[in-house]
Structures are given as C-alpha cells and as structure tokens.
Amino acid sequence: MSGQSIPAAPPPPRPFPNGTPVQPGPIAVERRRLLAGTDPDRRAPATPKVLAAALATGLLTAWLLGDGLGVNLLLCAAVAAVAAGLTARSAGRRVRPWTLAWSVLALALLVVPALWDAGWPAFLSVSAALALTSLALHGGRRWTGVTLALPGVLWQLAPSVLWALDALRGREYPAKQKVLPVLKALAVAVVLLVVFGALFAGADAAMADVLESLTPSLDLDELPLRFVLLVLGLVTALSFAHMAAGPRRWDRLRTEPGRERGRLEWAVPLGALNLMFAAFTVVQVVVLAGGRDAIMTNTGMSRSEYARQGFWQLMVITVLTLVVVGLAKRWAPRSTPADRRLARAVLGTLCVLSLVVVGSALVRMYFYVDASGLTRLRLWVLVVEIWLGVVFLLVIAAGALRGAGWLPRAVLLSAALTAAVYGLMGPDAVVAEQNVARFERTGQIDLRNVRDLSVDAAPALDRLTGDRRTCALALIWYDTGGSKPWYAMSLAQSRARDVFRDHPIGDREDKACRRAGFEPGYSERY
Template sequence: MPGTPAPSVGTWLRVSDPERRAGATPRVALAALFTGLLTAWLLFDGLGVNLLVCGAATAVGAGFAARVAGRRIRPWTAVWSLLALALLVVPAWWDAGWPALLAAGGALALASLALHGGRRWAGVLFALPGLLWQPVPAVRWAWTSVQGRRLPGRGRIVPVLKALAVAAVLLTVFGLLFASADAAMADLLGNLSPDLDLGRLPGRAVLFVLGTATALGFAHMAAGPRRWDRTVIRPGRERRRLEWALPLVALNLMFGVFAVIQAVVVLGGADAVLSNTGMSRSEYARQGFWQLSVITVLTLVVVAVAKRWAPRTTDVDHRLARILLGLLCLLALAVVASALGRMWFYVDASGLTRLRLWVLVVEVWLGVVFLLLIAAGLTRRAGWLPRVVVLSGMLTVAVYGLMGPDAIVAEQNVTRYEQALKTDPHGAAIDLRNVRRLSADAVSALERLPEPQRSCALQLIGQELEGESRPWYATNLAAARARGILAQRPPVDSRAVGRTACDRAGLAYEDL
C-alpha cells in the first residue's frame, strides 16, 4: 500500500514463521533417537546402503510429525522426495567419493525443500539450506514437548530405567576391579562382555548426536515449516531506458561478434583452427574453455541484475526488457556451445578425466538454465521458473552420480587406447596417472587393458580394496563387483611390474 514503510529484516523473518507448529510426540522423539543409533552404528564405516537406510528412518520421523500437524503430500513434495531418494541410491551403487558426497548434500537440500515447500525464488533458495538452522530449535522443541506430556506408565518405567542405570554403573566399576585382580575373572568377563573398541566410541557418539539432531530437524520442519515465500524482496529502483538498455545492447553486440567468429573458426575443423590461430585443436580448446565458463556464469549474474533494475512502467519497457534479455540468453547459448566444443576437442586429443567430465556436465546444465530463461521470457507467467531450475540442477546431480563418472572416464580412456592400438600399435599410450587414481567403479573397464598397462592401472585400486574391510551396509555394488573381478585375476605385484615398465606403459599425459 502507498505510504507503507518497507519491512525490516526482522519483520520478514517473523512473517516467515509458521502460524502454528505441532508438538513433538513421544513417537517422534523415539524415531529420532532410533535414527541416531542407526547413524552411529551404520555410518561409522563409510557410505553405502547405510545412507539409504538412515534416510528412510529420518523420513519416518518426519512423517510422524507431519501427520500430527495435519499436513498432506502435494505433487511437488512427492517430486522432491522421490528425487532425494534417487540421490541416496548413488552411494549404494557406485564407489567414487565425490559423487556420493554431492548426492548426499543434494538429498538433504531436497528433503528440506520438500518439507518447507516454496514457489518463488526466496521460498526455494531459502528452503534448500533450511536444515542448517534447525537442530538447536528442534532439540528445544522436542524437549519441551515431551517434557510437558504425561506418558502412560511413566511411574513404572522411570524407576526401572533408573535401577538399570545404577546396576550398569556398579557392574562396570566392580567388574573392572575384579578383572584387574584376577586373570581368570578377567577372561570370564571378557567373554561375557561385548567386544567394544573404545577408540571408536567418541566418533560413534558424534554420529549419534548428528543423526538425532538431523532427524529432529526434519521433524521440526514437518511440524511447522517457515513460510519463506512470504519474504518481502523489494524490486530495484527503475533505471532510465537509455541508462539500462545501452550496456545490454553493447554486450549483445559483443556476444554476436563472438558467435560469428566461432562459426568461422571452429566449424571449419582442425585445419581452420590451426591456420587461424596457430594452435592445435587441443591447445585452442584448453586456452579458452575456462574463460568461456566464467563468461557463462557472469552472464547469468548480468541477467539477474538487469532484470531487477529494468524499466517496467509501460508495455514498451516490458517488451524491450524481454527482447534484450532474451537475445542475451540466446547468444549465451552460443558461448555454451563453444565451451562444450572446445572441451570436446580437448577430450578427443588428451582423454577424459574426472574434472573434465564434471565441468562438461555443469556447462550442459548452464545451457539448460538459459533455455529455461528464454522460455520464461516468452510466457506471461513464469512462476514455474524457480522450481524448474532447481529441479533441473538436482536432476543433473542425480544423473551425474547414477551414471558412474569414474566408470565413464575409464571406459573412454580404454576405448581410446584400443582404437589407437589398431592404428598405431607402437605409438599408442594411455594416461595411467589419470586412470590409476580412479575408484573401484573403473575396474570393469580397466580390466580390458593388456599387460603391463592393466596391472599398472589396477595396482592402487586393488591395494585399496584389499586394505579395507567394510561390512555389507557400508559398501556398494561397484566395490563388490570389483573385488570379484580382481579375485579371479589379480594385478601383478608392483615389484614384478617395475616402475620403468609402468613408465613405458603410458605415463604420457598431464592431468587437467
């Protein structure tokens, strides 16, 4: 309304509070404690199927809290929840650590978004890291809720628990004294007591606290989420048409010139690149890829800033903003295509690595974002844009993790080496410094290499798999498959292969 003062930061934080929050029932508290115990037991030895189990337990506790609050599942809630579940499958399927951590972080963010909801940019972006500020209020919420309830049978259960605690303390103290006094008693008590590694207790205690706090945090969100969509973001002050449009016109012209040059230079092939730049295709690709990637990200920033300060008083202003920003996004697609083309040239010349595959995936996603921005500019209502952009990003993370990056890197390098053997048997080489650092996901592809390349590539992976002994819940399908392959045909010992043989086998390229 005219004359209404702009809300302060404290005001919009208070407005985003839930209208009501259901209390934590004993079932919610017990589910959180159970999740904490599962976390302490399962996650100490590594990531694998255990992450999926702990995620399911956390979802059960949040479901109890949501049911008490009277919340219902909506379509977008189901979408975010199913995608979070797909992300948690990545550590159970593949062995590589980076995709597993990325998938776990994405699953936590999506679970927070599923419980908070959100349609606008503020609602979506503030909901993704929503778990970060939940644990302390959630523990306070659970304690006050359960403390104020009258539990059935409390008069009978509490004395029994106190008696068991006192008995445990007495047996521990006197048992240690008897064990130190008599060897036979020590042997008897050692056989009766569980085998506990006291050195692991602090780590398991930390995991128990983290697991319980995380479960309570999600239950706290489910019982009454913040309404981040109500966050008031004032539009930027309108700029004059010339002041705003002239920089964009100049930038569009520069992007257009770049697109024309790329069409002339790159589409002409390797010979055109060499004649116009004096560089090989690999050198040309490496020289400009990172700069083009930075330009892609900066263009998104320019679009966001220009949209905020664009003139919007008349229909002409709206139309001009759409045309200039849409043209900039369209030309940015040419930059994305050029960056992808350069990286493709580089991979074709030097092989694929983890980093090269990751930046290729990110660049493709940035291209999708520009397409979504263009589509939003062509429609009158673009309320779908924030959620679809996040959906595209999380789908990218899920696809990247589920496709097995290390397996793809190994497959591409092995296939490239096999093709080189057919054309030039004496000059063929594989970048062992790249492939031998991969995880167990790469074993199926590296197994096809001839000796001594095979043993040189599998030495480190075999030693890592042989040196670790994980329970079933902390391993993954790729590691189990790799152990089976290496058990049937183990790599030759490094002392038998020799450093010189591995050098001759193909340590030929530098990593990106």
C-alpha cells in the same frame, strides 16, 4: 500483619552507560519484522513416536555409518523419514506434487553411495539430498522461498532440540508395567541370539562368515566417532521433524523490485554487450567452419591447446551472463508495454547468444577430451556447462511465455536432475570407460587420467593388458584390501573384488608403471 512476610522489592534496573536504554537500529527492527512474517501458522508438538523415531535414527547412524557409506545410509534415511512423516501427519499436512517430486529425487540421490564408491559424487549426492528434503518439507515457489529453504536443516538444528526438550518436559511417562516387559523381551532376545549365534558360528564356517558380515564391528577407539554419529543422526532427524511440524514460510519474504531505469541508461550497456557476443559468435563460426582440422590453420594451435586456451574463460562468461541477466531484469524499464517488449528483446537476444558461448565451450572440451582423454574434472565441468545451457533455455522460455512463476522451481529441478544423473552414472566408471575405449581404438592412454580413480573404475580398467593394467589398477587394488560389512559396501566395491579375485595383480606397481612409460608419483592433471 506481623505474621505475614513482606516480599522483597525487585532490584532496580541496571543503568545504561549514558542513562538511556539502547534501542535496536532500523536494520535490526526490519530483520526481526521480516523474520516474524515467515513464522509458521502453527507447529505440531513432538509426540513420543516422533522422538522414538529420531532416537532410532541416531542409534542406527552410530551403529551403521561408522564403517562407511552404502545401503546403511538409506536405512538411516528411512527411519528419519518416518519421524518427519509422523510429525507432518499430526500437523495435518498433505502431500503435494512438488513435495513428492523433491522427495523422489532426494531418494534417488541417496542411492548413489550404495552403487558407487567415489567420494566426490557421494558427497555431492548426500548434500543435494539433504537440501531437497528440506525444500520438500518447507515448500517454496518464489526465488526467496526456494533458495532459503535449501539450507533449512541448518536453520533448524538448535530450534529442533529445544522443541524436543519442550515435549519431554512435564510429560507423563508410561508406568513401569508397560516398559519393563518390553525391556525384558529385548534382553532375552539379545541373549538368545548371542548364545545360539556363537554355537552356529562354531558349527559351520559359512554360517560364521554370514554372522560376521551381519554383525557390526565396534572398537573402543571408535566410541568417540560413534557418539558423534549418534548426535548427528538424532539432531538431523529432529530437524526434519521440526520442519514438518511447522515450516518457516520463506515465500512470505517480499523483495521490492529495483528502481526502474530509463531506456537509454539501461539499453545502451546491454546493447554493447550483445554486439560483443555477436562478434564472438561470428568468430566461432569462422574458426570452426572447417571442422577440427581447420583449427590449426585458423589459429595456429592444436585442438588440445585451443580447448585449454579458452574453456575456463568461457565458463566464467556463462556464469557472469546469468548474473547480468538477473540484475538487468531487476532494473529493466517496465512502465509501458513498449518498455517491457524492449527488455524481453534485449535480454532474450543476450540469452540466445549466450547459448553460442555454451556451445563453444562444449566443442572445445570435446576436442580436448578427444585429444587427451577424459578426467574427473573434465567430466564435471562438461556436466556443469550443459546444465548452464539448460538454465539459459529455461530463462528464454520464461521470457517468451511472459510468465516466470515456474522458473525458480524449474531451475532447481534441472540442477537436482543433473546432480542425480551425474551421481548415478558413476563418474569414475565413465572416465575409465572412455579412456579404455580410446586405448582400444588408438592404442594410446594417459595413465595419469585413470590411476587416481576409485574402485568404480575397476571393471573398465580390467580390459587393459600387461603392465598398463597393473599400473592402472594398483592403487584400486590397495583400496579393496580391507573388509567391510555388507551394509557399508557399495556395489562397485563388490564388483572390484570380483575383478581382483578372477585376475589378481601379481607384479610390483613401480616396475609395471615404468615399463608402461609412466613414473609413479605424478598426480592427475586437468
């Protein structure tokens, strides 16, 4: 006994201020219960191949994305997809039709930066691609499953790193005999490429240009940025692989239906709103019956003033109507077949009348564009308004078919297709083409609509002549002055350089703009 050490007693628990432990509140308990219900049934471990693919994604991101966006984004995404695919295979997951659809759309969205140079469409496309990839890996049928799966990459950032660390902890690594030959082969390959590449570059100027375009540039000042890109690419790839290993089942979150309201309490407000929409429909028919020339007679305003006067209000009305329809559906009377028929009739009428609001907003914008030309903002709101009209049609179809299980994914599919079409068509190129075509038809162009466009607009604006061409292309010409490697250059940038090589700008921008009747310094207007 004397030779045995007696273990020390554990320290007493720290007392709570009032002497009793603090219990979690009912809201916290319910949140934990709901979140636990969405846990994956099983999660596959991170294999060495998955970790290697994630590390390769990080290295490629640091190597390629620091110079800009282009084909390099597709290359990084392909390696990250390999990591997610390997994990999904080890987890025994199968490719389903909706998974394939979301993946194809995400790939189409990632093509946008390789085609066009405009910043806003590229940002929208990359964000939508990340959201669709998350949905493809998570899956989802109901509104909760679809909406909570879209930002899934954000929920997985910290857990994915812990998942990778758990896989690395305690693993038996290959022996030196397996690792050293690979490292030696890579080192010899790098030495041979550097030596012979330098010799070939010194022997032939064309070969030097090719090697320079293939070799990424790296400056010491860029090291912090490259490190951030390395971490970003690595963690993003790990997040998608973590999702593939065991996605959180957001569809298991059950939302209780709203308290059923009485017919009178529910139908009277919506009936009054339907009457308001019907009155607006009648007014629109009266005002627009005579065509665009009747607007001045009926309202005393020009077409441009008429469109600008109410377009944004109609846009807000469209969005608010969707909110009203969703809330009304939640609290609609549903006890009897007559109650359900009433709900479908009232909400269906409201959706049909809302299509008139969408049509009126589109007609107003058409008048505005016809009178003043197209801009980025006008094109964007046109696309959004058309998509909102499609959403109303889907809601009407769901009510008519008496089954809305397909509606969440159909609405998201319409949004993804809209974003893909908007990005792939090249918004800046469309804006430039419309303004130049209008100039060729009428001899009028507002240079404020085109001067702030990206290099995507160069081929269309090149059709202008004289001072108008110089003024419209001056800012784009400055943007094409720097050199970029091939993997960070979009197709639009290559086309713009061809335009300026064949038809350079020789005059000063400020003088050309003043002769064209435009004073530099004014920004784009709505």
